[in-house]
Amino acid sequence: MKHLQKNIRRVAxxxxxxxxxxxxxxxxxxxxYGSRWFASSANTFMRTRKKNVIAGDxxxxxxxxxxxxxxxxxxxxDDLNTRRAVVHAVGDSxxxxxxxxxxxxxxxxxxxxxxxxxxxxxxxxxxxRRGDTVRLTIDSKLAAYIASIFPSGKAGAVVVMNYQTGEVxxxxxxxxxxxxxxxxxxxNDPQKPFFNRAIQGLYTPxxxxxxxxxxSVIENYTNYDTLTLNCTGLLTLGNRIITDAGTNLQENKLxxxxxxxxxxxxxxxxxxxxxxxxxxxxxxxxxxxxxxxGFNDNFLFRDLVVENSSYPTTNRTDGEIAWTGAGxxxxxxxxxxxxxxxxxxxxxGVMMEPKALLSATAxxxxxxxxxxSKVYRKPLTAEQAAVLKDYMRAVVTGGTGASAAIxxxxxxxxxGSAEIDGQEYTNAWFVGFLDESASPYALSIVVENAGGxxxxxxxxxxxxxxxxxxxGYIQ
Amino acid sequence: MSDRKKKxxxxxxxxxxxxxxxxxxxxFFLLALKDGKWESFALSVVVPAIIYVGTAGIxxxxxxxxxxxxxxxxxxxxxxxxxxxxxxxxGMSQALNYGVGVGxxxxxxxLVRYVxxxxxxxxxxxxxxxxxxxxxxxxxxxxxxxxxxxYIGSYSVQPSEIVKLALLISVSYLLSQRKVILSLLFAxxxxxxxxxxxxxxxxxxxxxxxxxxxxxxxxxxxLLIGGVAGGAAAAVAxxxxxxxxxxxxxxxxxxxxxxxxxxxxxxxxxxxxxxxGAWGVGLGLGNAQVIPEYYNDFIFSVILHEFGLVFGLVVxxxxxxxxxxxxxxxxxxxxxxxxxxxxxCASLIALQTFVIIGGNIKLIPLTGVTLPFIxxxxxxxxxxxxxxxxxxxxxxxxxxxxxxxxxxxxxxxxTR
Numbered sequence: 072m073k074h075l076q077k078n079i080r081r082v083a084x085x086x087x088x089x090x091x092x093x094x095x096x097x098x099x100x101x102x103x104y105g106s107r108w109f110a111s112s113a114n115t116f117m118r119t120r121k122k123n124v125i126a127g128d129x130x131x132x133x134x135x136x137x138x139x140x141x142x143x144x145x146x147x148x149d150d151l152n153t154r155r156a157v158v159h160a161v162g163d164s165x166x167x168x169x170x171x172x173x174x175x176x177x178x179x180x181x182x183x184x185x186x187x188x189x190x191x192x193x194x195x196x197x198x199x200r201r202g203d204t205v206r207l208t209i210d211s212k213l214a215a216y217i218a219s220i221f222p223s224g225k226a227g228a229v230v231v232m233n234y235q236t237g238e239v240x241x242x243x244x245x246x247x248x249x250x251x252x253x254x255x256x257x258x259n260d261p262q263k264p265f266f267n268r269a270i271q272g273l274y275t276p277x278x279x280x281x282x283x284x285x286x287s288v289i290e291n292y293t294n295y296d297t298l299t300l301n302c303t304g305l306l307t308l309g310n311r312i313i314t315d316a317g318t319n320l321q322e323n324k325l326x327x328x329x330x331x332x333x334x335x336x337x338x339x340x341x342x343x344x345x346x347x348x349x350x351x352x353x354x355x356x357x358x359x360x361x362x363x364x365g366f367n368d369n370f371l372f373r374d375l376v377v378e379n380s381s382y383p384t385t386n387r388t389d390g391e392i393a394w395t396g397a398g399x400x401x402x403x404x405x406x407x408x409x410x411x412x413x414x415x416x417x418x419x420g421v422m423m424e425p426k427a428l429l430s431a432t433a434x435x436x437x438x439x440x441x442x443x444s445k446v447y448r449k450p451l452t453a454e455q456a457a458v459l460k461d462y463m464r465a466v467v468t469g470g471t472g473a474s475a476a477i478x479x480x481x482x483x484x485x486x487g488s489a490e491i492d493g494q495e496y497t498n499a500w501f502v503g504f505l506d507e508s509a510s511p512y513a514l515s516i517v518v519e520n521a522g523g524x525x526x527x528x529x530x531x532x533x534x535x536x537x538x539x540x541x542x543g544y545i546q
Numbered sequence: 547m548s549d550r551k552k553k554x555x556x557x558x559x560x561x562x563x564x565x566x567x568x569x570x571x572x573x574f575f576l577l578a579l580k581d582g583k584w585e586s587f588a589l590s591v592v593v594p595a596i597i598y599v600g601t602a603g604i605x606x607x608x609x610x611x612x613x614x615x616x617x618x619x620x621x622x623x624x625x626x627x628x629x630x631x632x633x634x635x636x637g638m639s640q641a642l643n644y645g646v647g648v649g650x651x652x653x654x655x656x657l658v659r660y661v662x663x664x665x666x667x668x669x670x671x672x673x674x675x676x677x678x679x680x681x682x683x684x685x686x687x688x689x690x691x692x693x694x695x696x697y698i699g700s701y702s703v704q705p706s707e708i709v710k711l712a713l714l715i716s717v718s719y720l721l722s723q724r725k726v727i728l729s730l731l732f733a734x735x736x737x738x739x740x741x742x743x744x745x746x747x748x749x750x751x752x753x754x755x756x757x758x759x760x761x762x763x764x765x766x767x768x769l770l771i772g773g774v775a776g777g778a779a780a781a782v783a784x785x786x787x788x789x790x791x792x793x794x795x796x797x798x799x800x801x802x803x804x805x806x807x808x809x810x811x812x813x814x815x816x817x818x819x820x821x822x823g824a825w826g827v828g829l830g831l832g833n834a835q836v837i838p839e840y841y842n843d844f845i846f847s848v849i850l851h852e853f854g855l856v857f858g859l860v861v862x863x864x865x866x867x868x869x870x871x872x873x874x875x876x877x878x879x880x881x882x883x884x885x886x887x888x889x890x891c892a893s894l895i896a897l898q899t900f901v902i903i904g905g906n907i908k909l910i911p912l913t914g915v916t917l918p919f920i921x922x923x924x925x926x927x928x929x930x931x932x933x934x935x936x937x938x939x940x941x942x943x944x945x946x947x948x949x950x951x952x953x954x955x956x957x958x959x960x961t962r
Binding site for chain 1: 758761762763765802805806810813814816817818819820821823825827832833836855859862865866869870873876877882885886889892893896897899900903904907908909
């Protein structure tokens with residue numbers, strides 16, 4: 072009987088542990104995923120809720136009204152161009168855009184967080200309940216300007232964020248549409264205007280990924296600044312051939328850079344050198360650095376649903392690893408994530424969590440939620456970040472990103488021209504920032520099927536930065 | 547005041563009875579005010595009455611564990627309330643199941659209290675169980691990939707639920723007689739029948755309970771390792787053999803991949819839970835009917851939706867108290883058989899609760915077992931209450947044992 076008693080006690084501990092597991096898992100999954108379940112388009116409870124509660128307003132960071140409710144109808148910004156520019160961040164009443172403010176902040180907009188007393192006071196006054204006013208970090212004026220200069224007819228995305236606080240000033244996707252007038256041609260457009268490329272679009276980062284490869288070299292080799300790389304223009308690994316922009320194998324024309332340093336290779340974006348570096352580093356070390364920057368992580372940001380970026384883990388042949396170093400192969404990242412990588416370099420190696428919510432205010436004036444900046448990761452030391460910043464400055468002063476230069480202002484950046492199968496032109500990328508503590512802004516630009524990053528995307532970056540400096544985006 | 551009265555006032559669970567009755571009276575009365583139906587008014591009286599009979603009435607007639615009774619009655623009444631609110635016809639028939647179940651609970655308690663020799667009864671139970679389990683294979687109907695039902699007239703019967711009781715009694719008895727091989731053979735035969743019926747959720751429960759009993763009786767570490775390994779092997783084999791298991795695992799891993807199709811149930815369950823928040827949307831104000839099988843597999847999600855997470859945690863604690871109470875009864879037993887039986891009953895309730903709630907919150911893949919006491923279904927309700935009945939029987943044996951000891955001590959000597 073004594074043994075029996077002991078065994079029964081052990082069984083009891085086991086059964087109690089099962090229940091503890093239930094409670095712990097329930098709490099964990101609700102805290103981490105709860106807001107995402109809530110914002111899901113499958114949330115049918117929301118529909119009934121929408122009938123009973125007047126949705127709160129959505130404002131931009133300067134209190135410009137982006138969405139409001141008039142006589143039970145959801146109405147968006149009066150100005151057509153502004154309305155179209157912010158539609159992916161704000162959303163539309165038909166929930167065509169996924170994970171926009173309209174759905175992701177629905178718990179505020181429809182007053183799900185209001186207390187019993189607040190509900191009671193509405194009931195006693197005999198009024199219909201009102202949701203909270205949501206103020207976004209979005210800057211609608213900036214968004215409208217960017218929409219006016221983005222190459223017309225092209226698809227792509229632009230993200231601008233404050234690298235010190237993580238506030239996202241704009242996240243726009245092109246082509247865009249008018250939420251007040253959704254026509255059949257918008258619905259049937261093969262370029263999918265409803266799709267938010269800025270946060271949901273998974274692109275091949277191309278040469279912008281060289282920021283990560285270079286970071287890995289700096290982390291792993293103390294002699295990174297004296298390394299000599301030999302670019303012969305052609306590197307054959309199995310069935311993969313690594314060449315540089317401008318190469319034409321049929322005409323036997325090769326782009327070669329000869330013996331160059333890491334900084335020079337970065338400045339001219341030499342694929343051959345970066346392929347060699349990736350092979351020297353090996354897949355494991357390059358992958359570690361990429362994961363430090365957030366690749367292969369499950370992004371669970373509080374304010375934004377960002378598609379996960381991936382560093383490939385299968386089919387790792389030498390050819391694939393080499394191309395990964397130059398930003399091709401099966402790598403994918405969203406424009407917002409690439410902007411975060413540039414932000415980390417700008418912000419002394421500290422990557423801030425992207426923020427979209429400035430505040431949520433209850434109808435009676437109490438503030439329900441506010442902006443709290445949070446560090447997401449620290450992928451680099453301040454010294455390593457300074458080296459990369461210097462490389463990115465060199466890209467603009469005398470490299471592929473020269474057309475982003477502004478005299479008197481320290482613009483840093485990296486261009487990319489990502490090759491996509493079946494596309495006539497490459498995707499043009501520019502990822503960069505202002506190295507000015509009074510104007511801590513980073514941006515990321517993708518223009519699909521448009522050509523080289525240096526010739527297409529860098530001039531857009533320049534225009535955006537010039538406009539921001541001229542319009543007082545100086546703290 | 548007499549000694550007896552004083553003692554009763556201090557008995558655990560006495561003050562809670564009134565609170566429980568008021569709670570359910572108010573809840574049904576609220577629903578009645580909303581819909582104005584006479585059934586709702588009737589239930590606001592009938593349900594507290596069943597609670598009274600099931601708690602105070604039984605403990606008056608029969609020496610039993612008062613706290614265990616209170617907790618059980620609360621959960622059963624909660625099931626009736628939630629079901630009635632979502633689907634009045636199901637709620638009414640669940641109230642009937644509850645009433646009948648309380649009667650069955652008494653019968654089971656008396657069975658354990660008064661039966662002195664289990665040898666022949668166990669043999670009979672074993673033969674009967676195998677026969678019962680064979681029935682759905684012969685005349686059953688297939689639902690949700692499993693063929694574990696058959697009909698008597700218009701009543702559906704799920705023999706695997708009834709055999710749970712048989713399994714508890716017979717395996718406990720055989721193990722107490724050190725007939726390990728025979729008990730394993732019997733359990734194996736039952737498991738095989740369930741596999742043939744593709745009722746894998748229940749098979750998992752049977753396996754868990756038999757395994758716990760085996761460990762309790764022998765305390766053998768190799769057996770522990772062997773059991774875990776065997777269970778894992780069976781899980782892999784089940785995954786490979788049955789297409790619907792593969793599908794369920796895929797849904798569990800990522801229900802959002804097909805949130806309008808295969809993953810719809812679990813996605814809607816999770817969404818219902820977050821919509822409820824900490825305090826729930828309120829009784830009668832939710833719309834959890836959008837979850838398929840809301841009255842059965844997903845009833846806990848409905849509770850979380852309408853009553854909130856805090857209340858859900860309280861319900862979880864009630865199950866935990868039932869289990870702990872069961873274990874306490876087991877530890878006070880004087881015979882190996884009764885100790886094993888009580889441990890088995892407690893672990894059955896625990897495992898079943900864990901498996902279905904874990905499925906609801908996406909901790910483990912969803913299996914079609916019911917939530918004890920709450921889920922809709924006559925067989926399930928009856929079986930869960932019978933398990934409590936068995937526990938009550940053991941508890942009353944313990945009390946009788948204590949009384950005998952005291953009398954012996956008062957007589958001042960060993961008269962046995």
